[in-house]
Amino acid sequence: MFNLKTLAKTAAITVAGLAFAPAAFADGHTKVLRIQSVLPTTGDEIKMVRDFGEDVYALTGGSLKLEVLAAGAVVGSRDVLDAVDAGLVEGGFAWTHYWGGKHVAANLFGAPIAGAGVGLDALSFLSWFQYGGGKELYDQLWDEMGVNVKGFMLQPVGPEALGWFSEPIASMDDFRKYRFRAPPGMVGQAYKDIGVASVAMGGGDILPALEKGTIDAAEWCCPVADMAFGFQKVLKHYYLQGLHQVVVNADLYVNGDFYDALTDTEKKALEVAANASLSKSMSYRILANGKALKDLTDNHGVILHDTPADYFPAYMGAAKALLEKGAAENEFFAEVWQSQKDFADVAVPFWAGAQASNAALGKAHADSLK
Structure with a gap:
């Protein structure tokens, strides 16, 4: 990886200047925030980023406009945060656990593994983020990471599907036979720790890797996003229940x-539109995932299975070991995780208990449709 900060300070300082001059004031009064994804x-996530941008444009009376750039438009995907930090592009869009190599606590914001080990789901995570001290810790993360960035959480998603397989899996022994695309960071490491050959790669690289046989099983997100990447063209056995990313959040970096x-x-x-995006993305995904799952099973030959029971204790054990290791080795990680655990001690008994009967009723309705 090249050093973006050095680049910005030398020959590319002109590029950085241009980013904040004509790009920032495209028509003399409208500032343009270029976001490389x-x-x-x-x-599918980019549709929601554009919706967020439309809200920002309307709320500012047209003084701030967002322009979304594709992966690789300015820098490689692995360099997006560094490019934003250095000023080579004004904004970036990614999942914050992608930067777990910069700071281990990034994992607790982008994808707190196995619901932070305490049962957080997307809604309870947002409760912690907005009212339980999470946002203040999130703002502190960028200083801890040493980057010149202002972050906005935009798209909470979850729970994510366990993934796609060429044949049914009845146990962890079956799972371990596959070379499996998994997310980076703690989430992927937990798979390695339970004997799964996990490989991290970008969403656009998964289908070609499946077609070439580089990997033979994969996860990305959930029915609507998975379908957009075309995994159903290669794999037909789909498992919804997973622990790896019960919560996962895509963010804007400015x-x-x-x-x-x-x-x-x-x-x-930006703040108001981001808060609106939190709600809209969850609302959109529930219906969109339902439609996509029905399409996959009705029209693409996809077979839906329940996840093998021995997956859950195996993965949870590995997840908790990684969480404890992170807390022992990094003070800020320990602070964030303790905040999530303190929140969960108060909120989860209510939230999990209140949902149990309705979840059972929902499953009974789903079973009646089979």
Whole structure:
């Protein structure tokens, strides 16, 4: 990986300057926030980023416009956060656990493994984030990481599907026969720790890898996003229940200097639109995933299975060991995880208990449709 900060300070300082000059004021008064994604612009998540951008544009009366760039448009996907930090692009869109190599605590915001080990789901995670001290810790993360970035959480998703297989799996022994695409960071490491040959790669690389036989099983997200990448063309056995990413959040990163130069109204518009995106993305995904799952099973020959029972204790054991290791080795990680555990001690007994009967009723309805 090249050093983006050095690049920005030498020959590319002109590029960085251009990013905040004509790009920032495209028509003399509209500032343009270019956001490089780690996904192709056809990705389902990008539709929601554009919706977020439309809200920002409307809330600012047209003074701030978002432009979404595809993966690789300016830098490689692995360099997106560094590019935002260095000012080579004003914004980035990715999952914060992608940067777990910069700081282990990034895992607890992007994808707190196995619901942080305490049963957090997407909604209870948002409760922690917005009202349980999570946002303040999230803002602190960028300083801990040493990057000049302002972050906005945009798209909570979850729970994610366990994944796709060429044949049914009845046990962990079956699972371990596969070379499996898994997310980076702690989530993928837990798979390695329970004997699964996990490989991290970007969403757009998964289908070609399956077609070439580089991998022979995969997970990405959930029915609507998985279908968009075309996994159903190669694999037909689909498992919904997984622990690896009960919660996963896609975020916007804005260069700190660009953000500081915005007006108070523009900063508030980003905040308000981000909060709206949290709700809209979850609402959209429930219906969209339902439609996609029905399409996959009705029209593409996909067979839905229940996840083998021995997966859950195996994965949870590995997840908790990684969480405890992270807390022992990094003070900020320990602080964030303790905050999540303290929140869960209060909120999860209510939230899990209140949902149990309705979840059972929902499963009974789903079973009646088979």
